[in-house]
Amino acid sequence: MRNLIALLIRFGSLITFVVLEIICFALIVNYNPSQKDIWINSSNLFSGTILEKKNNFKSFLELDDINKKLQEENALLKESLLQRKGYSTEIEVDSNLQYDLIPAAIFNQDYRFRNNHLTIDKGKRDSIKKDMGVINEDGIVGIIKSTSDKYSLAISLLNTQTRISARIKQSNFFGNLFWKGTDPRRMTLESIPRYAEVNVGDTIVTSGYSTIFPQGLDIGVIESIEPKKGTSNFDIEIMLSADLTNLGTIYIINNKDKEEIKELQGKDE
Amino acid sequence: MNKTVINNLLRAVVFIALQVLVFMSIKITFGSFDYIHIIVYPIVILLFPLNIPRPLIIALSFAIGLTVDVFYDSIGVHASACVFIAYIRNYVLKYLEPHGGYSIDISPSSHNLGFQWFLPYSCFMLFVFMLFYFSVEAFSFVFIFDIIMNSISSFIFSIVFILIHQFIFKTTV
Numbered sequence: 110m111r112n113l114i115a116l117l118i119r120f121g122s123l124i125t126f127v128v129l130e131i132i133c134f135a136l137i138v139n140y141n142p143s144q145k146d147i148w149i150n151s152s153n154l155f156s157g158t159i160l161e162k163k164n165n166f167k168s169f170l171e172l173d174d175i176n177k178k179l180q181e182e183n184a185l186l187k188e189s190l191l192q193r194k195g196y197s198t199e200i201e202v203d204s205n206l207q208y209d210l211i212p213a214a215i216f217n218q219d220y221r222f223r224n225n226h227l228t229i230d231k232g233k234r235d236s237i238k239k240d241m242g243v244i245n246e247d248g249i250v251g252i253i254k255s256t257s258d259k260y261s262l263a264i265s266l267l268n269t270q271t272r273i274s275a276r277i278k279q280s281n282f283f284g285n286l287f288w289k290g291t292d293p294r295r296m297t298l299e300s301i302p303r304y305a306e307v308n309v310g311d312t313i314v315t316s317g318y319s320t321i322f323p324q325g326l327d328i329g330v331i332e333s334i335e336p337k338k339g340t341s342n343f344d345i346e347i348m349l350s351a352d353l354t355n356l357g358t359i360y361i362i363n364n365k366d367k368e369e370i371k372e373l374q375g376k377d378e
Numbered sequence: 379m380n381k382t383v384i385n386n387l388l389r390a391v392v393f394i395a396l397q398v399l400v401f402m403s404i405k406i407t408f409g410s411f412d413y414i415h416i417i418v419y420p421i422v423i424l425l426f427p428l429n430i431p432r433p434l435i436i437a438l439s440f441a442i443g444l445t446v447d448v449f450y451d452s453i454g455v456h457a458s459a460c461v462f463i464a465y466i467r468n469y470v471l472k473y474l475e476p477h478g479g480y481s482i483d484i485s486p487s488s489h490n491l492g493f494q495w496f497l498p499y500s501c502f503m504l505f506v507f508m509l510f511y512f513s514v515e516a517f518s519f520v521f522i523f524d525i526i527m528n529s530i531s532s533f534i535f536s537i538v539f540i541l542i543h544q545f546i547f548k549t550t551v
Contacts (some may be wrong), residue, residue, distance in 0.1 A: 122432035126465040129440045133461060135453030137514065144455075146518040233465070 209363035225265040248327040248351035276316040298345040398449035439464035459511035487549035
């Protein structure tokens with residue numbers, strides 16, 4: 110205690126000085142718009158570089174995992190090639206090659222918020238455009254929202270604004286898939302009528318009704334079915350097949366016929 | 379002691395009032411040269427008596443700066459400059475200490491220590507104040523030219539007022 114007081118007497122002015130200057134700067138950056146802008150910009154610059162360094166390091170550490178995954182995928186593809194089954198069961202790439210897959214990596218991802226986004230390390234330079242679908246080897250992941258030269262931003266499935274047209278593989282009924290904003294592993298399928306034949310464990314795939322995703326891509330499996338109160342529909346909980354909390358390599362789907370389809374639909378209207 | 383407190387309080391009030399009511403609204407421009415801002419109230423910090431404890435001086439300077447900030451609508455900018463010169467004041471005083479040392483309870487003014495002593499003291503302190511103030515106001519050394527121009531021209535005009543004050547009023551405590 111006596112030491113503390115001696116310290117205070119010795120460095121009293123220095124401590125007062127430092128404390129008051131810190132208060133001053135806190136006041137300055139909080140209450141003065143021009144200084145605040147400069148502060149925020151320069152600190153973003155700073156944290157941005159650090160974040161990028163961290164990501165580089167992290168991806169280096171994960172190289173092993175990624176390698177293993179790619180190997181497994183490679184093996185699977187080779188297998189299907191040997192059996193002459195082609196891609197038709199998993200990813201619908203028809204003979205005219207309507208769909209291109211562009212491999213990319215996730216640069217930054219969120220799943221803790223209500224509206225989550227993914228940052229992807231490919232952009233306009235790699236011919237990535239708005240409204241392309243994002244998938245990984247397990248299922249669909251998101252939709253491209255905006256692009257810059259080198260990067261693009263995708264809306265994750267885990268976003269309360271996401272609406273995806275989905276189909277029950279076994280019974281062909283269509284519904285809308287959306288996220289309630291809480292559980293990063295589950296989504297909800299709505300507007301499936303009650304007379305539909307639905308079972309727990311059924312697979313949900315994309316319907317192919319939009320130009321974003323080809324039809325038949327895995328989304329997940331049905332976990333629980335409950336009638337929705339006050340409607341004639343079911344409320345169906347889906348367990349997602351892709352783990353959106355841990356994304357590594359992804360693919361961006363480029364639908365080459367998109368322009369043509371859009372044009373045609375536009376003519377009709 | 380009582381007289382010291384009243385004198386300094388009065389000086390602080392008068393100079394803050396002068397600053398925010400008169401000097402704040404004076405705008406001297408020569409064409410596009412608008413770097414002149416007259417800031418005189420730091421003289422209150424320069425003239426605090428020598429026997430006031432340093433932490434108290436720093437705290438008082440913070441209060442003075444914050445008061446001026448309220449009128450300038452720049453919370454924290456004046457205060458940070460005031461706190462800074464209050465902190466370095468002791469080192470400057472130590473550096474400029476005359477052979478006989480200081481009498482303990484006087485104010486370091488022109489009347490007490492002579493104009494020859496007061497000139498470098500006030501010039502240095504005020505210039506440091508200006509440099510710090512305009513740096514914090516710009517908040518980025520991208521504006522280094524503005525900072526230097528502002529500091530030099532504002533310093534010249536402000537020091538004139540401070541020296542005139544020292545010629546007219548005999549500050550003892």
